[in-house]
Amino acid sequence: xxxxxLREANKPMEIEEVQISKxxxxxVMVRPIxxxxxxxxxxxxxxxxxxxxxxxxxHESAGIVEEVGKDVTYVKKGDSVITCLSAFCGHCNHxxxxxxxxxxxxxxxxxxxxxxxxxxAGSQIHQFLNLSSFAELMLIxxxxxxxxREDMPMDRAALIGCSTTTGVGxxxxxxxxxxxxxxxxxxxxGVGLAAINGAxxxxxxxxxxxDMVDSKLDLAKAVGATDVVNAxxxxxxxxxxxxxxxxxxxTFEAIGLKxxxxxxxxxxxxxxxxxxxGMIPVGxxxxxHGVDFxxxxxxxxxxxxxxxxxxxxxxxxxFYLNGKLHLDxxxxxxxxxxxxxxxxxxxxxxxxxxxxxxxx
Amino acid sequence: MSRIxxxxxxxxxxWKIELKVGDKVEAEDVIMILESMKMExxxxxxxxxxxxxxxxxxxxxxxxxxxxxxxxx
Ligand SMILES: [Zn+2]
Ligand SMILES: [Zn+2]
Numbered sequence: 001x002x003x004x005x006l007r008e009a010n011k012p013m014e015i016e017e018v019q020i021s022k023x024x025x026x027x028v029m030v031r032p033i034x035x036x037x038x039x040x041x042x043x044x045x046x047x048x049x050x051x052x053x054x055x056x057x058x059h060e061s062a063g064i065v066e067e068v069g070k071d072v073t074y075v076k077k078g079d080s081v082i083t084c085l086s087a088f089c090g091h092c093n094h095x096x097x098x099x100x101x102x103x104x105x106x107x108x109x110x111x112x113x114x115x116x117x118x119x120x121a122g123s124q125i126h127q128f129l130n131l132s133s134f135a136e137l138m139l140i141x142x143x144x145x146x147x148x149r150e151d152m153p154m155d156r157a158a159l160i161g162c163s164t165t166t167g168v169g170x171x172x173x174x175x176x177x178x179x180x181x182x183x184x185x186x187x188x189x190g191v192g193l194a195a196i197n198g199a200x201x202x203x204x205x206x207x208x209x210x211d212m213v214d215s216k217l218d219l220a221k222a223v224g225a226t227d228v229v230n231a232x233x234x235x236x237x238x239x240x241x242x243x244x245x246x247x248x249x250x251t252f253e254a255i256g257l258k259x260x261x262x263x264x265x266x267x268x269x270x271x272x273x274x275x276x277x278g279m280i281p282v283g284x285x286x287x288x289h290g291v292d293f294x295x296x297x298x299x300x301x302x303x304x305x306x307x308x309x310x311x312x313x314x315x316x317x318x319f320y321l322n323g324k325l326h327l328d329x330x331x332x333x334x335x336x337x338x339x340x341x342x343x344x345x346x347x348x349x350x351x352x353x354x355x356x357x358x359x360x
Numbered sequence: 361m362s363r364i365x366x367x368x369x370x371x372x373x374x375w376k377i378e379l380k381v382g383d384k385v386e387a388e389d390v391i392m393i394l395e396s397m398k399m400e401x402x403x404x405x406x407x408x409x410x411x412x413x414x415x416x417x418x419x420x421x422x423x424x425x426x427x428x429x430x431x432x433x
Contacts, residue, residue: 051401052401104373104395104398106373106375109395112376112418129398282370
């Protein structure tokens, strides 16, 4: 099969012919129809998150089941599915208490002594987050996918596989935003926009979008922001505290920087909660002013929207199909696998929404 | 001769140990692979030398800043 292989950080991916193994007893072969190019692919490509190389990036996709392993009963050939990197084992403490996105069990991957899922001329190509969707086929654990309605367009469905789940989930599950509350979202990329849309669905009274790019603030308004702040002035914290007369009940950091994580905490009202969604580079420390804890401000992390994706994703599909979840605006361009490097460059520039790879 | 401690950057599990005591390494050679929140993270030699100690085994859980191996150069 054809795939975009990353052999060295900060170098373009090359389209190569690679080999994919056969489904093991609990594995499923998925033929992706659409794959989003996500900002976190960029973190791994530029080495700010180290990863085993060579690898095939991509972790936001939707497609059709091609073949199932002998013990798989949940899906069959021809089913429409969304994949998710939050593969769950189903029996660890995290899974059994409903926190599937925290599951860290290695059993959803193959063991070191087993044949690799993806290889080239006998040497392993490391599967990315148990998915690797910049490829014509994906061989994944049955717990890394969810069945969805067949009337869901696959390019929109792909977005639900990561950015929607991460942003909307952070609002619904991690922070549990209350109707009427005041929310600020720092960063209006795919995940930030999803958080804004999620806050609107959750009934937040005021939703303040913060970004440095005006076109993204326009998108933010289109998906539910009530106010926008262009942070280029460097005065965002003061401006938001003034606008809200004392700070926000909930803030969401969707960039992955020390400075914006600290600002998300600084712009809270007493008792408010900052949720850090962005991937802050490994080794970076975040500093908070200790006295702020006296006003009961909270800060927490959110990984993949604290999802229970087999429940959440079909609900998000319904939200899209009944007009509450705005996915059409999130896609700026449909591209071919061969153009994946350009899509990552466009993300780096911060000017554009998402590119979606369409497979024929 | 200097002893270089190779530390873990993150909390996770040892998925696979690629090299053994006595092996010669160049800077950035992968000594072992850690798994953390579904990510396969390489532990690389910070500089060239010889591995004199590996302090963990496969499936061990490791903490951030834990010393995983020692290289002499
Ligand atoms: Zn993503
Ligand atoms: Zn589990």
